[in-house]
Amino acid sequence: GNxxxxxxxxxxxxxxxxxxxxxxxxxxxxPSLFWYVQYPGxxxxxxxxxxxxxxxxxxxxxxxxxxxxxxxxxxxxxSVQVSDSAVYFCALSTTSGTYKYIFGTGTRLKVLA
Amino acid sequence: xxxxxxxxxxxxxxxxxxVELRCDxxxxxxxxxxxxxxLGQGLEFLIYFQGNSAPDKSGLPSDRFSAERTGESVSxxxxxxxxxxxxxxxxxxxxxxxxxLTYEQYFGPGTRLTVT
Numbered sequence: 001g002n003x004x005x006x007x008x009x010x011x012x013x014x015x016x017x018x019x020x021x022x023x024x025x026x027x028x029x030x031p032s033l034f035w036y037v038q039y040p041g042x043x044x045x046x047x048x049x050x051x052x053x054x055x056x057x058x059x060x061x062x063x064x065x066x067x068x069x070x071x072x073x074x075x076x077x078x079s080v081q082v083s084d085s086a087v088y089f090c091a092l093s094t095t096s097g098t099y100k101y102i103f104g105t106g107t108r109l110k111v112l113a
Numbered sequence: 114x115x116x117x118x119x120x121x122x123x124x125x126x127x128x129x130x131x132v133e134l135r136c137d138x139x140x141x142x143x144x145x146x147x148x149x150x151x152l153g154q155g156l157e158f159l160i161y162f163q164g165n166s167a168p169d170k171s172g173l174p175s176d177r178f179s180a181e182r183t184g185e186s187v188s189x190x191x192x193x194x195x196x197x198x199x200x201x202x203x204x205x206x207x208x209x210x211x212x213x214l215t216y217e218q219y220f221g222p223g224t225r226l227t228v229t
Contacts, residue, residue, distance in 0.1 A: 093216075104155060
């Protein structure tokens with residue numbers, strides 16, 4: 001079946017460090033891939049998305065590239081800020097079944113000043 | 114415009130009581146999802162509504178859980194005979210499915226349920 005696996009947290013970084021949060025998926029067909037972010041005390045919101053192989057989603061300095069050959073969608077940011085502290089969720093949606101989303105378990109990021 | 118709203122924002126109930134959680138999706142969104150998020154964990158899919166199609170109930174954890182949606186409007190999630198393990202944040206999301214696979218989900222703020 002379809003699934004999403006992301007690296008366990010928490011991830012603790014110093015400000016201006018480079019961030020990578022790994023995400024790999026298993027899916028039939030050609031899913032769309034998403035990263036959602038949940039800031040402390042807030043609801044989930046879409047961070048970026050990619051809908052086909054080799055697409056790169058980007059937003060707020062974050063990037064992720066849809067790699068079909070490695071079934072991955074790793075999230076990266078070159079220089080994190082304290083305000084990036086949040087929980088990040090990788091997700092996919094697929095044409096198989098009923099279009100429901102599959103979410104990863106989330107990775108908590110803490111950025112220290 | 115208005116986003117997804119949920120009520121109540123917090124609910125404390127005694128074990129064994131029934132609770133009803135409400136979700137108002139964004140107007141025009143045909144798809145509606147319910148998720149459960151236990152403390153420190155990821156999102157657990159519960160149920161999915163798409164227009165007038167039969168809902169996908171495959172994520173409901175037991176027959177104590179049920180949900181309804183009238184057309185493309187409000188949805189209610191009901192938990193009967195609540196147990197302490199039901200304590201979690203219940204999230205609702207809606208999306209405009211008509212845009213195909215590129216659509217995103219818009220989440221409500223959630224209802225924090227505490228069963229004592």
